[in-house]
Amino acid sequence: xxxxxxxxxxxxxxxxxxxxxxxxxxxxxxxxxxxxxxxxxxxxxxxxxxxxxxxxxxxxxxxxxxxxxxxxxxxxxxxxxxxxxxxxxxxxxxxxxxxxxxxxxxxxxxxxxxxxxxxxxxxxxxxxxxxxxxxxxxxxxxxxxxxxxxxxxxxxxxxxxxxxxxxxxxxxxxxxxxxxxxxxxxxxxxxxxxxxxxxxxxxxxxxxxxxxxxxxxxxxxxxxxxxxxxxxxxxxxxxxxxxxxxxxxxxxxxxxxxxxxxxxxxxxxxxxxxxxxxxxxxxxxxxxxxxxxxxxxxxxxxxxxxxxxxxxxxxxxxxxxx
Numbered sequence: 001x002x003x004x005x006x007x008x009x010x011x012x013x014x015x016x017x018x019x020x021x022x023x024x025x026x027x028x029x030x031x032x033x034x035x036x037x038x039x040x041x042x043x044x045x046x047x048x049x050x051x052x053x054x055x056x057x058x059x060x061x062x063x064x065x066x067x068x069x070x071x072x073x074x075x076x077x078x079x080x081x082x083x084x085x086x087x088x089x090x091x092x093x094x095x096x097x098x099x100x101x102x103x104x105x106x107x108x109x110x111x112x113x114x115x116x117x118x119x120x121x122x123x124x125x126x127x128x129x130x131x132x133x134x135x136x137x138x139x140x141x142x143x144x145x146x147x148x149x150x151x152x153x154x155x156x157x158x159x160x161x162x163x164x165x166x167x168x169x170x171x172x173x174x175x176x177x178x179x180x181x182x183x184x185x186x187x188x189x190x191x192x193x194x195x196x197x198x199x200x201x202x203x204x205x206x207x208x209x210x211x212x213x214x215x216x217x218x219x220x221x222x223x224x225x226x227x228x229x230x231x232x233x234x235x236x237x238x239x240x241x242x243x244x245x246x247x248x249x250x251x252x253x254x255x256x257x258x259x260x261x262x263x264x265x266x267x268x269x270x271x272x273x274x275x276x277x278x279x280x281x282x283x284x285x286x287x288x289x290x291x292x293x294x295x296x297x298x299x300x301x302x303x304x305x306x307x308x309x310x311x312x313x314x315x316x317x318x319x320x321x322x
Contacts, residue, residue, distance in 0.1 A: 013155070016147040020156040021163055027140040028167060035121045035137040036171050039070060042119070044091030046072035049080065051105050053154040054097040054161070061095070061165030068169045069178035077105035085112060095121045099141065099157045101129020110134050123164060125157055139164055198321050200287050201280035204301050204309030205231060212237050212307070215244055215268040219255070222247055222267055233298055235307040236267045242305045245271035248298075277302035280309065284321045287311055 001009075039046055046065055050058035058074050065072035075084055077096075088094070094113055096106050101124035113120055114134070122135035125142040132138050141164050147155035211234035213222045226234045226249075233248040247267055255262055255270045277300045278287055287299055291313050301309035 013147040016145060017156050017159045020143045020145075020160050023144065024141065024160050024163060027142065028164075029140075031138050031140070032168070032171075035139060036168065036175065038119050038121070038137055039093055039168075039172060040175060042091070042093040044071075044089050044093065046070055047088050047092050047094045048072060048074045048097065049077045049094065049106060049109070050097035051077055051103045053158050054099065054103070057158050057161050057165070058095075058097045060162060061097075061169070064166060064169045065172070068173040069176045070169065070172050077103070077109055080109055081105065085109070088113075088116070088118065090116050090118060093119045093121065095123060096131055096135070097123045097161060098129075098131050099125040099154065099161070101126040101131035103131070106131060123161055125160075139168075198284040198319055199280065200278060200282045200284055200301055200311050201309070203284055203315045203319055204280065204311040205229075205315075206301075206309040210307065210310060211235060212241075213247075213267055214238070215266065215271070217267050219247075219252075219262050219265045219267070219270060223252070231298055231310050231312055233300075233310070235300055235310075236271045237307065241307075243275075243277070243300065243302055243307045245273040246275040246300060247271045248296075250296075275300055277307075278311075279303065284311070284316050284319065288313065288316045288321060 046062070048058040048062040048065075055074075055076060062072045062074040073087075075087055080088070096109075098106050101122065107130055110120070110131075119137070120135045121137045121139060122131045123139045123141055124132050125140070126132060127138065127140055127142070141157065141160045143156045143160055145151065146153065146157060209229060211225050211229035211231060213225055213234050213236055215236055215238065217236075222234055226232065226247075233246050235243060236245045236247060238244055245267070247270060251270060251272055252262070255265065260270060276290070276294055276296070278290065280301050280303065291297060291299060297314075298310055298312045300307050301311060
C-alpha cells in the first residue's frame, strides 16, 4: 500500500465509525431515561461487566462513571463465577455489555442476579438477544457495519458502546449537579485536583519561617532578616504582633531610586503600609492569580490583623497548581 491508500483506509474507518455514532443519536430513547432513573435511585454501586473487547470498554465506562459522581467498578464475568460475585450486593445495579447479547460468561450470571433481585441494564447490539430479553433496561448500540473490512474485529461497535457509556455518565453527572470541585475530589493527584483543592494554608511559610521586624528596625538589619528567610520580603509588626506593613526587594530598589539613606532609614520610613494580604482558606490558585494580577511574587497571609504566613509564587508553582 502506498501513502494515499493508507490515508484512504484511515478516512474510510473514521467515516464508518462517525456514521455509526451519528445513528446512535436516535437510539437514545425512553429506555435510556429509565436506566438513568434506576441508577440514580440505586443505593449501592454500579457494577459493569463484559467479556473480550467489552471488558476493556466496560472498564473505561466504570472509570468514567466513578470519576463523575456515580460510584462504579468493573467485575470480570469469568471471575465473578469463581468468587468475585461476592463483590456484588443486593443494593447494586449491573450494566452488562455484550454486542451479541449472548456471551456465555455473562448469561451464566443472569439467574444469580435475578435471584438476588439486582436490576440489570443491558448494552447490546442485538435487541432480541438473551441478554437484552433478560434485562430490566435495554440500551441499544446496534450498528450497520464494523469498520473492519472482514466484519470481525470490534471497531464501530466498541466505539458506539463507549459513546453510550459516556452519554450515560454525563447525563447522570448533570442530574446529580456534579461540580468541578466534586471532580477534583476524585482526582486529587491531577492538575485539576491541585487547582481546586490546595489551599494557601497548605503551602504557606509559617512559624520560624515567617520574617518579622519592628517599625524601628534599621533597613540593613531588616535586609539581614529577609536574606535569612529567603522570601524576598519581611513583615513589619508592632509590639502585639499586629501587621503594620511589609518591606520587599522592590521597596528596596524604590528606596535607592528615591535617594533614601538606606544605612540609617527605619522600616517606619520605607515600608509599604497597605500591603495586599490574603486569608489562609483561599485556594492557592486564587492566590497565584492575584500575584499575577498585581505583578508581585509573594503575599502575606493575615488573620485577625496578624501575619500568620507568607506564600510565594514559587511555592505554588512547585506544587503544580497552574
